[in-house]
Amino acid sequence: MYELLSRDISGTSVDSAIPCPRCGMTPMATPVEKPLLTRPLLLVVDDEPPVLKVIERLATKAGFEVVSCGSGAEAMRTLARRPADLALVDLRMPDVNGLDLLRQIRGNHPGCEVILMTGYAAVDSAVEAIKLGAREYLTKPFDIDRLRQVLIDIRLELERRAQVVALESQVARQLEFCGMLGRSPVMQEVFSLIQRLAPHARVVLLSGETGTGKELAARAFHQAGPRRGRPFVTINCSAVVDTLFESELFGHVRGAFTGAVESKPGVFEAAHGGTLFLDEVGELPLSVQAKLLRALEYGEVQRVGALQPKHVDVTVVAATNRDLRAEVAAGRFRGDLFYRLNVVDLTLPPLRDRREDIPYLTAAFMRDASARMQKRIQGLTPAAERLLLNARWDGNIRELKNVVERACMLTDATLVSERELVGAFGPEQGSTGFSNLPVAGSRLRPATTGDAPAPLDAREREHILDVLRQVNGNRMAAAKLLGISRRALYRRLERHQLADEAPSPASRRS
Numbered sequence: 129m130y131e132l133l134s135r136d137i138s139g140t141s142v143d144s145a146i147p148c149p150r151c152g153m154t155p156m157a158t159p160v161e162k163p164l165l166t167r168p169l170l171l172v173v174d175d176e177p178p179v180l181k182v183i184e185r186l187a188t189k190a191g192f193e194v195v196s197c198g199s200g201a202e203a204m205r206t207l208a209r210r211p212a213d214l215a216l217v218d219l220r221m222p223d224v225n226g227l228d229l230l231r232q233i234r235g236n237h238p239g240c241e242v243i244l245m246t247g248y249a250a251v252d253s254a255v256e257a258i259k260l261g262a263r264e265y266l267t268k269p270f271d272i273d274r275l276r277q278v279l280i281d282i283r284l285e286l287e288r289r290a291q292v293v294a295l296e297s298q299v300a301r302q303l304e305f306c307g308m309l310g311r312s313p314v315m316q317e318v319f320s321l322i323q324r325l326a327p328h329a330r331v332v333l334l335s336g337e338t339g340t341g342k343e344l345a346a347r348a349f350h351q352a353g354p355r356r357g358r359p360f361v362t363i364n365c366s367a368v369v370d371t372l373f374e375s376e377l378f379g380h381v382r383g384a385f386t387g388a389v390e391s392k393p394g395v396f397e398a399a400h401g402g403t404l405f406l407d408e409v410g411e412l413p414l415s416v417q418a419k420l421l422r423a424l425e426y427g428e429v430q431r432v433g434a435l436q437p438k439h440v441d442v443t444v445v446a447a448t449n450r451d452l453r454a455e456v457a458a459g460r461f462r463g464d465l466f467y468r469l470n471v472v473d474l475t476l477p478p479l480r481d482r483r484e485d486i487p488y489l490t491a492a493f494m495r496d497a498s499a500r501m502q503k504r505i506q507g508l509t510p511a512a513e514r515l516l517l518n519a520r521w522d523g524n525i526r527e528l529k530n531v532v533e534r535a536c537m538l539t540d541a542t543l544v545s546e547r548e549l550v551g552a553f554g555p556e557q558g559s560t561g562f563s564n565l566p567v568a569g570s571r572l573r574p575a576t577t578g579d580a581p582a583p584l585d586a587r588e589r590e591h592i593l594d595v596l597r598q599v600n601g602n603r604m605a606a607a608k609l610l611g612i613s614r615r616a617l618y619r620r621l622e623r624h625q626l627a628d629e630a631p632s633p634a635s636r637r638s
């Protein structure tokens with residue numbers, strides 16, 4: 129990834145970026161990663177020492193590291209210390225029934241597969257074991273060839289999973305474009321457009337749902353163009369108080385208003401020679417939009433209270449997750465400013481329209497998280513993989529990244545299981561429909577392929593209502609949770625005609 133050197137200018141940030149290898153600038157050495165293939169760990173649990181000895185020898189030859197335990201209690205203590213990939217568990221032991229131990233292992237260490245062994249084969253317990261999630265049910269005395277084959281199959285499967293993730297994450301890094309990952313044709317097209325436009329475009333409009341990578345794309349424009357190495361200044365229009373907009377954008381002179389004790393440049397001046405990123409540009413009040421248009425058209429800004437305008441040379445990248453055309457039609461955004469911004473319009477596609485990127489992004493996020501947390505996570509269980517592929521991802525890449533990172537935090541095994549993913553989504557959401565897991569994210573519900581996706585506006589309306597319900601209508605708390613200013617929240621309530629419908633502390637009391 130790229131190192132960004134930042135300093136803050138009153139709520140805005142200025143970066144000088146070290147450019148990326150694919151845009152041809154400072155080459156970044158892509159380390160050749162070797163798949164992290166350690167010997168998988170097998171836990172053998174049996175109260176008969178001779179059985180432990182036989183399995184130990186066989187499993188070591190089959191490529192496992194082996195830890196033996198003589199009781200269920202010892203097995204659980206060992207697992208808490210050393211997460212195993214596979215456990216071979218005897219069905220009948222003095223201190224515990226193998227089925228109970230199976231239940232405990234699957235419940236507490238879902239990344240650990242379990243094989244039950246018994247000298248008293250019974251159809252009932254075999255069925256029960258499989259229902260509880262056992263991988264195999266083997267009878268004693270062992271058919272040695274069969275046991276060897278089962279162990280080798282499992283080891284190969286673990287290795288294949290680790291290799292897939294290692295390769296996916298390696299390819300992801302090699303195909304990275306200025307910090308952006310994506311190998312779907314649609315993302316490759318986005319990269320190619322940025323690369324071709326960046327040397328020429330002076331005004332760019334980026335659209336896309338939340339978490340699709342608009343800010344990353346803005347940085348990519350900066351890095352891929354001739355202004356790399358010059359300032360990259362960000363202003364988030366939803367976080368600025370109405371009365372301060374003009375001063376934040378264009379600066380002010382000393383004494384221009386109460387509290388203006390010093391002269392101060394605005395973000396346009398700070399970005400001179402570089403790029404100004406106007407995030408959430410749809411939130412700009414109409415009164416400021418006219419002044420922004422002037423700055424774009426003439427390259428001139430006038431500090432509040434100054435007599436003369438100043439010339440600035442700035443590339444402007446604006447971003448929005450609103451439909452600005454609809455905003456223009458509704459009279460909330462100036463048409464002339466929209467057409468001025470829309471010279472180059474680039475839309476970041478939502479993750480649900482490029483599901484082929486999911487395994488690849490997951491692998492990259494997982495490798496990063498695993499290295500950062502110094503864990504030996506190597507992949508996902510098949511059920512976890514299916515869950516990720518089929519989730520709705522309303523929060524797009526940001527949500528996927530957060531879920532993968534949290535799941536990595538929760539896991540102590542080499543494979544992340546569906547249980548950790550569900551935990552990573554948080555317990556407050558409905559049910560997955562994928563498995564018999566007790567909780568899962570509404571976002572984990574499969575995106576029914578036939579459904580037309582809900583319009584962005586509808587989703588935003590629902591989300592705001594949800595958050596307001598969670599905080600009993602407290603506007604301040606809701607704005608905080610939504611990551612926007614209270615003013616921006618009120619504007620959205622108005623836009624969605626939610627003023628009456630949204631819960632409020634007063635309505636709750638009555």
Ligand SMILES: Nc1ncnc2c1ncn2[C@@H]1O[C@H](COP(=O)(O)OP(=O)(O)OP(=O)(O)O)[C@@H](O)[C@H]1O
Binds near residue numbers: 307309338449526
């Ligand atoms: N193509 C990508 N490759 C890797 N990471 C990505 C990609 N796109 C987004 N991300 C990651 O997802 C997160 C959200 O990205 P970003 O902030 O750029 O989205 P956004 O569209 O600006 O969202 P919002 O509208 O909510 O501000 C960041 O952590 C970013 O690093």
Ligand SMILES: [Mg+2]
Binds near residue numbers: 342
């Ligand atoms: Mg953003």
